[in-house]
Amino acid sequence: MKRLAICFLLVFLSASAAYAGKGELVVADFNRGEAPNNVGGDYGTWNSSPKDPSQGCYMFAEPDDFKDPKEGYCIRLDYDVQSQSPAFNGFWMKLKGVDLSGYNVLSFWVKGTPDNKFTQRFKLELKDTEGKRAVYPVEGITPEWKEVRINFKSTTSPVNWKKMDELVLIFDDILATYKEGTIFIDQISFGKK
Numbered sequence: 481m482k483r484l485a486i487c488f489l490l491v492f493l494s495a496s497a498a499y500a501g502k503g504e505l506v507v508a509d510f511n512r513g514e515a516p517n518n519v520g521g522d523y524g525t526w527n528s529s530p531k532d533p534s535q536g537c538y539m540f541a542e543p544d545d546f547k548d549p550k551e552g553y554c555i556r557l558d559y560d561v562q563s564q565s566p567a568f569n570g571f572w573m574k575l576k577g578v579d580l581s582g583y584n585v586l587s588f589w590v591k592g593t594p595d596n597k598f599t600q601r602f603k604l605e606l607k608d609t610e611g612k613r614a615v616y617p618v619e620g621i622t623p624e625w626k627e628v629r630i631n632f633k634s635t636t637s638p639v640n641w642k643k644m645d646e647l648v649l650i651f652d653d654i655l656a657t658y659k660e661g662t663i664f665i666d667q668i669s670f671g672k673k
């Protein structure tokens with residue numbers, strides 16, 4: 481009985497950490513500066529052609545200047561889709577089977593660099609545990625932090641929102657407005673409109 485009570489407490493504590501705001505599920509605030517994310521999922525970068533040194537995406541934890549007081553880290557993605565060959569790459573993050581059926585807004589914060597050397601566009605993908613996916617264009621990125629809110633259930637893709645596997649960010653040579661640059665990401669969460 482005592483063991484059960486301890487288990488219950490642990491579940492309650494981890495749930496309250498993930499559900500930070502009212503009705504909001506924060507899946508990644510990156511504040512620890514390393515994986516896992518707030519729902520226990522790993523994250524990293526991926527490359528379509530690992531053998532091509534002229535393209536790639538690399539991830540770094542950067543001190544968080546997104547909130548005041550500063551309280552941790554965000555993610556910096558240095559991407560390069562400038563290549564003789566087709567090039568696409570990006571960032572992936574496991575969602576550990578979270579149930580998104582009660583949410584309809586995917587929110588995250590994004591910025592580029594002050595020198596404007598970054599793409600103003602990329603794509604985001606949400607994938608369920610059966611591999612069904614929905615893709616969303618993200619546009620209008622600026623050198624300043626900006627919240628992007630996506631009404632993610634507006635898709636016609638038959639995604640099973642009750643069991644989500646992964647969130648993927650995609651840079652590609654066709655969509656990118658700048659082919660080699662840096663994008664910062666923070667505070668990925670799901671909420672209600």
Ligand SMILES: [Ca+2]
Pocket residue numbers: 509510511544546551552553554666667
């Ligand atoms: Ca953060």
